[in-house]
Amino acid sequence: MKHLLEPDARALPDWLASHGLPRYRAAQIRRWVFAGRVRSFEEMSDLPKDLREKLAADFQLWTTRVALHTATDDGTEKLLLELADGQQIECVLLRDGPRRSICISTQVGCAMGCVFCASGLNGVARNLTAGEIVEQMLQLDRLLPVGERLSHIVVMGMGEPLANLDRLLIALGEASDPSGLGISPRRITISTVGLPEAINRLTELESRYNLAVSLHAPDDALRNELVKVSKNIPLADILRAADRYFEASGRRLTFEYVLLGGLNDHLDHARRLAELLRGRTALLNVIPYNPVAGLPYRTPSSSAQNRFLDVLRTAGINVFVRERKGDKINAACGQLRRSVEQAKQAASSESTATPGVVSIAPLA
Numbered sequence: 287m288k289h290l291l292e293p294d295a296r297a298l299p300d301w302l303a304s305h306g307l308p309r310y311r312a313a314q315i316r317r318w319v320f321a322g323r324v325r326s327f328e329e330m331s332d333l334p335k336d337l338r339e340k341l342a343a344d345f346q347l348w349t350t351r352v353a354l355h356t357a358t359d360d361g362t363e364k365l366l367l368e369l370a371d372g373q374q375i376e377c378v379l380l381r382d383g384p385r386r387s388i389c390i391s392t393q394v395g396c397a398m399g400c401v402f403c404a405s406g407l408n409g410v411a412r413n414l415t416a417g418e419i420v421e422q423m424l425q426l427d428r429l430l431p432v433g434e435r436l437s438h439i440v441v442m443g444m445g446e447p448l449a450n451l452d453r454l455l456i457a458l459g460e461a462s463d464p465s466g467l468g469i470s471p472r473r474i475t476i477s478t479v480g481l482p483e484a485i486n487r488l489t490e491l492e493s494r495y496n497l498a499v500s501l502h503a504p505d506d507a508l509r510n511e512l513v514k515v516s517k518n519i520p521l522a523d524i525l526r527a528a529d530r531y532f533e534a535s536g537r538r539l540t541f542e543y544v545l546l547g548g549l550n551d552h553l554d555h556a557r558r559l560a561e562l563l564r565g566r567t568a569l570l571n572v573i574p575y576n577p578v579a580g581l582p583y584r585t586p587s588s589s590a591q592n593r594f595l596d597v598l599r600t601a602g603i604n605v606f607v608r609e610r611k612g613d614k615i616n617a618a619c620g621q622l623r624r625s626v627e628q629a630k631q632a633a634s635s636e637s638t639a640t641p642g643v644v645s646i647a648p649l650a
């Protein structure tokens with residue numbers, strides 16, 4: 287069966303034509319999916335019944351199943367989605383004032399080897415299809431009440447977006463298309479570990495998405511310890527590619543810096559980071575480490591965080607600290623999937639084990 291959400295401008299019109307049906311139905315079906323928020327073909331109430339049945343016979347609307355749905359009282363909701371092949375990915379809805387932002391995944395696992403991150407601990411299993419990326423958007427969209435719309439997308443879930451760039455761009459095309467989700471590229475941010483060739487491709491494609499680059503260290507030596515993939519990628523190359531993207535797109539860059547106690551949070555790191563970023567039209571997003579069970583890293587105390595931030599602010603760097611929304615539901619990428627996997631393992635090895643995930647109340 288074909289996946290209806292797999293972006294393919296010809297699939298529906300061709301299918302309709304092959305059944306002797308008018309092509310205008312394609313736009314009608316698309317409206318039901320993106321604006322009508324239907325969950326089934328059956329709900330597309332102004333389509334003839336036999337068309338709905340034929341669609342259901344040949345197309346799958348959803349390929350994922352919600353394995354777990356968690357929520358916190360700050361309005362953050364997280365879905366653990368099971369894909370057709372049994373793999374699991376995560377995506378998140380965040381509410382902030384009028385904003386309705388979602389954070390989506392691009393791969394099952396990750397190959398970049400950031401030592402502190404839960405997503406990549408077991409490497410990468412596969413790239414997501416464009417349809418699976420779109421499906422996350424629509425699953426999250428359906429958590430909103432009537433009258434509310436998704437306003438922002440951050441591609442900061444599991445995986446390295448630029449390692450699955452072709453499919454990501456196809457999916458983001460659906461997000462920004464007025465007949466899709468209609469979210470302006472200015473409200474869509476792609477976060478990358480920093481792959482210069484792929485950033486250059488974005489520049490050449492005249493992409494207008496916001497780019498966030500994960501630095502995590504002010505020099506190559508420390509970065510090589512924290513981000514394994516960076517061994518062959520000097521910071522200078524990453525910054526050059528990011529600068530080119532800024533010049534071509536006019537989109538202000540964001541740099542991300544996960545603050546790990548005792549590792550990259552010395553005042554000297556802050557000074558050298560300020561030097562590295564000086565003169566750039568950029569935001570620095572400092573992210574206090576969100577602890578991952580079983581990993582030895584720690585979050586710096588708030589006074590250590592403040593001292594680090596003061597150095598940067600005094601040096602004139604535009605810095606903000608990411609609010610830790612959804613901590614209780616393992617909101618850092620890969621954490622929910624990992625805790626569920628660990629619970630499964632514990633349950634199969636010890637029949638009396640309590641799965642680690644029961645502290646999270648699954649919703650309906």
Ligand code: SAH
Nearest residue numbers: 403442445446477478479500542575576618
């Ligand atoms: N692969 C992309 C997206 C990763 S998720 C990238 O590297 O940018 C977005 C950000 O969250 C990245 O900067 C990532 O390093 C960071 N991150 C991952 N695990 C984290 C954790 N446990 N605590 C805080 N930030 C984390």
